[in-house]
Amino acid sequence: MSRINIGGFGTGNVEQASSLAIRYAEALNVRFIDFYRYAIFPQSGRHAKTAYMQIPRRLYTEGMTTTALEWVLALATLMRTSDVQYCTTLPLQGAISGRGLNTDERRWCPQCLDEMADSGEVIYEPLVWRMCDACCTVHATALASVCPLCKRGAQTFLVPNARVGCCRHCGAWLGHPKAAMERAVDERQISASRLCSELVLLPQLLGEHEALVPSKVAVQALWSHFFDASSERMGQAIGETAARIRCYLRGDLTAPLSVIVRLALVTQTTMRQIFVTQEFLDSGSGVTVEPSVVSSLHVLESPSAGRLVSDARNVDDGTQGNPPSSGDSSTSRKIWRWRRRNALGEQAQVRARNAARQAVEKKVSFAHKVKVIVADLKTSGAPQPSIKAVKQLISSRGPLLNPWERMIIASRISQVYSVGESAISDGPSGDSYVQHVNG
Numbered sequence: 001m002s003r004i005n006i007g008g009f010g011t012g013n014v015e016q017a018s019s020l021a022i023r024y025a026e027a028l029n030v031r032f033i034d035f036y037r038y039a040i041f042p043q044s045g046r047h048a049k050t051a052y053m054q055i056p057r058r059l060y061t062e063g064m065t066t067t068a069l070e071w072v073l074a075l076a077t078l079m080r081t082s083d084v085q086y087c088t089t090l091p092l093q094g095a096i097s098g099r100g101l102n103t104d105e106r107r108w109c110p111q112c113l114d115e116m117a118d119s120g121e122v123i124y125e126p127l128v129w130r131m132c133d134a135c136c137t138v139h140a141t142a143l144a145s146v147c148p149l150c151k152r153g154a155q156t157f158l159v160p161n162a163r164v165g166c167c168r169h170c171g172a173w174l175g176h177p178k179a180a181m182e183r184a185v186d187e188r189q190i191s192a193s194r195l196c197s198e199l200v201l202l203p204q205l206l207g208e209h210e211a212l213v214p215s216k217v218a219v220q221a222l223w224s225h226f227f228d229a230s231s232e233r234m235g236q237a238i239g240e241t242a243a244r245i246r247c248y249l250r251g252d253l254t255a256p257l258s259v260i261v262r263l264a265l266v267t268q269t270t271m272r273q274i275f276v277t278q279e280f281l282d283s284g285s286g287v288t289v290e291p292s293v294v295s296s297l298h299v300l301e302s303p304s305a306g307r308l309v310s311d312a313r314n315v316d317d318g319t320q321g322n323p324p325s326s327g328d329s330s331t332s333r334k335i336w337r338w339r340r341r342n343a344l345g346e347q348a349q350v351r352a353r354n355a356a357r358q359a360v361e362k363k364v365s366f367a368h369k370v371k372v373i374v375a376d377l378k379t380s381g382a383p384q385p386s387i388k389a390v391k392q393l394i395s396s397r398g399p400l401l402n403p404w405e406r407m408i409i410a411s412r413i414s415q416v417y418s419v420g421e422s423a424i425s426d427g428p429s430g431d432s433y434v435q436h437v438n439g
Helices: 017-027 032-044 066-079 082-087 110-119 187-205 215-226 231-238 242-250 257-267 271-277 303-314 330-379 387-394 403-417 431-438
Strands: none
Touching (some): 017 066, 017 082, 032 066, 066 082, 082 187, 187 257, 187 271, 215 231, 215 257, 215 271, 231 257, 257 271, 330 403, 387 403
């Protein structure tokens, strides 16, 4: 098989998986439908009449889906690199919600395509173009979705004769910069798209002992640091209900990309601060919201609230921990509640950082256990294990797997046993293998 490089790797404009697959087929000088039938589909483990296999109309090859995982494993085997995972949103699983993350229709920047062609660089379609609400940050324009020649939209990502940068209906080149100039976007949309690019880049830059924290931990850190542990204030700042914010805090719902982007815009934080370090340079409470940043936002603190803060700081410290009695003034009771809220906010911030640290430690510990167990199996002459067998040797809680656990185990088995990741099965159960090893 040929070897090609991933376009934009190491940047926020890394290539999307569907574009990479199409370029790979072009490098082999075969039609994409044949590449799908004889190279991609057989790697999925499913059995069908390959010669008659058609490409499903909606394939979420860049989403947080089983289909995306199958395509990653197939392309990783063909290209002999695990970096293909960064061409999808799979590395972001658990950090943001997969629902509504990717668009159903293909979009592109005509000017970017023309500049790639004119410069002689590799022509590819970045992953960020498939993320909802994204625009081109280079040219400050909205992404196009209608072919300038045949005027047809609703383009799917993969068709039998797919080519990068070309219309899926008529095959025409999609680069026409003058048409793009008419779709200018405002600074808020550009800032939001830059945050999307930053999020796409983040997994590529993680250190050996770094990992993305879960969604609820990220939201908890922002909630406690910038909003004084108040769901009402956070909801007011980003245009969400307090009830929905509490769902994100408890982990009942995974925060979608739109919520994370709005929080980053309001608090002026980076994606790395939110999902990796949890270290915020701002002093914390008192976030100021600009009306132009997020629609339907309101001022967080009224003048009376500001006077209350001033009064609270001037009260004798000896009474700070004592709850007000029924005879105390209304101002005293408000001051006590204000101080109590700040104390709870500080406690919540500590809990959020501890949870973030524990999440990172958990992944590092799991990766170390996998490394030791797979190495021991290879040294003892044991046959190649399944993914579930390794998981069961690590934990007695059963072979249930998270996507990141499956990725870590498959990668380690592939390295130690020198096999492609597509040749590594989940296995129906690890019981028989564990009995064989223990016996």
